[in-house]
Amino acid sequence: MARLLFQELKTASMIQRGLLPPAPHGVGGYTFAGVNRPCRAVSGDYYDFVVRPNGKVYFVIADVSGKGVTAGLMMAGLQAAFRIFSKSDPPPAELVGMLNTALKENLPQSKFVTLFLGRLDTASGVVEYANAGHAPPLWIRRDGVVELVETDVLLGVVTRADFRDQRLELVPGDALVLFTDGISEAENPEGEELTSMRFAPRLAKLHRSTAEHVANDLEDAVLAHMGDAPLADDVTIVVVSRNA
Numbered sequence: 001m002a003r004l005l006f007q008e009l010k011t012a013s014m015i016q017r018g019l020l021p022p023a024p025h026g027v028g029g030y031t032f033a034g035v036n037r038p039c040r041a042v043s044g045d046y047y048d049f050v051v052r053p054n055g056k057v058y059f060v061i062a063d064v065s066g067k068g069v070t071a072g073l074m075m076a077g078l079q080a081a082f083r084i085f086s087k088s089d090p091p092p093a094e095l096v097g098m099l100n101t102a103l104k105e106n107l108p109q110s111k112f113v114t115l116f117l118g119r120l121d122t123a124s125g126v127v128e129y130a131n132a133g134h135a136p137p138l139w140i141r142r143d144g145v146v147e148l149v150e151t152d153v154l155l156g157v158v159t160r161a162d163f164r165d166q167r168l169e170l171v172p173g174d175a176l177v178l179f180t181d182g183i184s185e186a187e188n189p190e191g192e193e194l195t196s197m198r199f200a201p202r203l204a205k206l207h208r209s210t211a212e213h214v215a216n217d218l219e220d221a222v223l224a225h226m227g228d229a230p231l232a233d234d235v236t237i238v239v240v241s242r243n244a
Helices: 002-019 068-088 092-106 196-204 211-226
Strands: 030-037 045-051 056-064 113-121 126-132 138-141 144-147 166-169 175-179 235-242
Touching (some): 030 045, 030 056, 056 175, 056 235, 068 092, 092 113, 092 126, 138 196, 144 196, 175 211, 196 211, 211 235
Antiparallel strands (some): 030 235, 045 056, 056 113, 113 126, 126 166, 175 235
């Protein structure tokens, strides 16, 4: 029985890894990165990219409460809904509302999801976004790092919720860094959390860097902070960078 369970978890892990897409390539003027390190065989974290025919790029990061197989199943359902709903090109807040309605119908009462969803206009650099209780992203600018702290209600808590469309503009050299709380709450052997304000000064030096460079540097910062401590939570990073 234990061997069968191990094999099923291994298969579930392989399927889930296949659901997380490679970052888009060939989008003129921009680079993208997505990183996921599960703390168990199956992750409750999620990220995705969808490049639309009109040149806009949807990107999303989410964290399902809890860990393991149950969270992984919820993550798979979230991905399916995001892929379907994004085909009609809705504004981010409307799309988040649609995801909330779909999740509320299927999530167990004790579960919820934090999520940040953006839509990049590659022609202008404008990012429209909505935040449903997710860890505040960091915007790397020439004059420093800005934390995007404004947020709305978590997904799956109430059936009808209002979400706000917000906007920012990436100018050449800027990057938007999204992450789950497995990053900001990563602890070192002494039990001290990393926190976004600890690694923000490090990111501030990466203005004009590619998305892959920023993601790799942030992942290195997490691993260095943790030392020999094991992962206590899933670690996920998404970066959208406008070329200098």
